Amino acid sequence: MKILSKPKGNAEEYGRWSVNPYIGCSHGCKYCYLKSGPSGAYLGQNKPVLKKGIVNEEHAYHLAMAEIIEHRDEIIRDGGLFFTFTSDPLMRVCRNLNLTIADEAMKWHIPVMFLTKSEIVNTWYSHVATFQEIKMPNPMEDIVGRYVAFGWTLTGQYDLEPNAPTNDMRIQSMNAFYAAGYRVWASLEPVIDFKASLKILHYALNAGCQHFKIGLMTKNTKVCRNGFTIDGTVFPPYDPAECLAFVQDVMVATEGRATVYWKQSVRDFIGGTPAHRLFTDKELHNIFDNYPHSVAKDWSMFNQ
Numbered sequence: 001m002k003i004l005s006k007p008k009g010n011a012e013e014y015g016r017w018s019v020n021p022y023i024g025c026s027h028g029c030k031y032c033y034l035k036s037g038p039s040g041a042y043l044g045q046n047k048p049v050l051k052k053g054i055v056n057e058e059h060a061y062h063l064a065m066a067e068i069i070e071h072r073d074e075i076i077r078d079g080g081l082f083f084t085f086t087s088d089p090l091m092r093v094c095r096n097l098n099l100t101i102a103d104e105a106m107k108w109h110i111p112v113m114f115l116t117k118s119e120i121v122n123t124w125y126s127h128v129a130t131f132q133e134i135k136m137p138n139p140m141e142d143i144v145g146r147y148v149a150f151g152w153t154l155t156g157q158y159d160l161e162p163n164a165p166t167n168d169m170r171i172q173s174m175n176a177f178y179a180a181g182y183r184v185w186a187s188l189e190p191v192i193d194f195k196a197s198l199k200i201l202h203y204a205l206n207a208g209c210q211h212f213k214i215g216l217m218t219k220n221t222k223v224c225r226n227g228f229t230i231d232g233t234v235f236p237p238y239d240p241a242e243c244l245a246f247v248q249d250v251m252v253a254t255e256g257r258a259t260v261y262w263k264q265s266v267r268d269f270i271g272g273t274p275a276h277r278l279f280t281d282k283e284l285h286n287i288f289d290n291y292p293h294s295v296a297k298d299w300s301m302f303n304q
């Protein structure tokens with residue numbers, strides 16, 4: 001039974017080592033990648049449960065830490081641990097175990113990144129209560145906190161994520177964590193509507209977001225060039241001109257405020273197909289990489 005995994009393809013653009021003690025998720029996103037494919041019935045369960053073969057949280061913790069310590073040097077070399085690809089790591093039921101593993105890993109000087117749609121605080125909590133609730137050290141007081149970054153997925157879509165806290169609630173959480181001194185970032189993936197994603201990016205910037213990863217809808221790791229269907233609703237193909245304008249707007253909005261990682265799906269879409277290239281490599285470089293705040297796949301928030 002393994003708790004760590006080394007993802008490939010789109011997922012690897014988030015992290016090369018992921019920690020996955022739970023499978024399933026109750027947020028109910030209609031585009032959920034866990035629900036598709038042959039393992040969809042197992043991975044895409046509507047409630048998070050410990051992976052088959054794990055007896056309880058303590059068992060999961062010991063399994064995870066044994067693997068983490070065994071691979072510590074490689075994990076650090078590869079940029080740290082990512083929580084998580086098989087669930088939402090900060091849903092109430094998963095939170096305690098994932099944060100406990102993260103906290104211990106940080107003591108081994110391993111950076112950890114979270115990506116969630118959960119609302120971790122609400123406006124009734126003071127920051128102090130927040131840190132107690134999530135059992136993490138306040139980075140302003142404890143050097144260990146330097147190794148953690150909290151990210152929220154923001155799509156600007158409300159109907160497609162029926163059971164998740166709204167995008168606004170996630171941004172509130174981001175802002176509280178930013179105000180308390182944590183590194184905060186956002187995943188804008190999948191972009192479904194360019195205008196909605198740009199709008200939510202501006203909200204996130206105002207909440208203190210320091211880094212964005214941005215990707216389009218994909219299927220089997222390939223960008224959905226010809227449109228896609230979510231829960232019976234047909235979405236038309238992305239418009240190349242609109243996508244290009246989106247990239248330019250994002251680079252202007254984030255300049256001097258946040259770094260941006262453009263996922264391969266966006267690069268592939270703008271670049272065209274091998275049979276029908278829309279831009280040369282040099283032109284693509286100018287579109288995506290010719291900015292100091294555009295970062296490469298192996299860039300890390302922890303080197304800043």
Ligand code: SF4
Nearest residue numbers: 025027028029032087
């Ligand atoms: S939050 Fe992630 S894992 Fe959970 S339902 Fe949505 S897409 Fe799936």
